[in-house]
Amino acid sequence: MPSIRILPEHLSNKIAAGEVVERPASVVKELVENAIDAKSSTITVEIENGGRSLIRVSDDGTGMDPDDALLCLERHATSKIADESGLFSIRTLGFRGEAIPSIASVSEFVITTRTKDSDNGTTIVVSGGTIKDVRETGAPIGTTVEVRRLFFNTPARRKFMKSVSTETAHIADTMTAFALCRSDIHFKLIHNGKTVKNWPRTKNPLERAADILGQNTKGGLIPVAHEEGH
Numbered sequence: 001m002p003s004i005r006i007l008p009e010h011l012s013n014k015i016a017a018g019e020v021v022e023r024p025a026s027v028v029k030e031l032v033e034n035a036i037d038a039k040s041s042t043i044t045v046e047i048e049n050g051g052r053s054l055i056r057v058s059d060d061g062t063g064m065d066p067d068d069a070l071l072c073l074e075r076h077a078t079s080k081i082a083d084e085s086g087l088f089s090i091r092t093l094g095f096r097g098e099a100i101p102s103i104a105s106v107s108e109f110v111i112t113t114r115t116k117d118s119d120n121g122t123t124i125v126v127s128g129g130t131i132k133d134v135r136e137t138g139a140p141i142g143t144t145v146e147v148r149r150l151f152f153n154t155p156a157r158r159k160f161m162k163s164v165s166t167e168t169a170h171i172a173d174t175m176t177a178f179a180l181c182r183s184d185i186h187f188k189l190i191h192n193g194k195t196v197k198n199w200p201r202t203k204n205p206l207e208r209a210a211d212i213l214g215q216n217t218k219g220g221l222i223p224v225a226h227e228e229g230h
């Protein structure tokens, strides 16, 4: 009797989530990477209770049209590579097309997105990987992803989450790493309604570094410039 079977998609997404989504900060990392890849100039991350109750990442990037908004929920759906040769010239942070379906499979997930070519946006509501609603909405250009009740359907992961302050610290670290690399992007982190990080865009990476590490470190920083490939 054959005993091998192909797993249903919702189950393989949940398994992939086990690798991609370890804790709230992993969600922030994946969603901010997508916002950066979408050429955003301002990225706002709002969290409640260390990301346990809510993670909302809003950007003013390219957005998606309704077809793409639906497609991005499918596993291995990506706009970032098209063929094998693309693998050798990756210029984006993501390319595997796994983050969105993984996150959506272990949360209450809402994505709202609009491109500059459209007067309306699209909102898609997903619960534990199942699409519940797709509708046209008024929305600014860009994308907002809301992740509520992370791990509500994976009790083992939920138990593994640490205190609000620990999870918040991981999220702040994640944001700091992005902010250090990309001084051309305005980053904001809001926790329980309070702005805890606000790094406006600056052309000078030294300014950003000083913003993050403290003005007194500025004198000790040495600019290094090097370019290679992309």
Ligand SMILES: Nc1ncnc2c1ncn2[C@@H]1O[C@H](COP(=O)(O)OP(=O)(O)O)[C@@H](O)[C@H]1O
Pocket (backbone or CB within 6 Å): 030, 034, 035, 038, 059, 061, 062, 063, 064, 072, 077, 078, 079, 080, 093, 094, 095, 096, 097, 098, 099, 100, 101, 142, 143
């Ligand atoms: N914030 C966003 N703005 C515009 N497009 C997005 C955004 N987030 C996701 N996408 C689209 O959805 C696709 C799937 O995202 P994801 O699952 O993270 O996979 P990957 O980043 O590896 O392509 C992306 O390739 C991109 O086309």
Ligand SMILES: [Mg+2]
Pocket (backbone or CB within 6 Å): 030, 033, 034, 093, 094, 095, 097, 099, 100
């Ligand atoms: Mg991605």
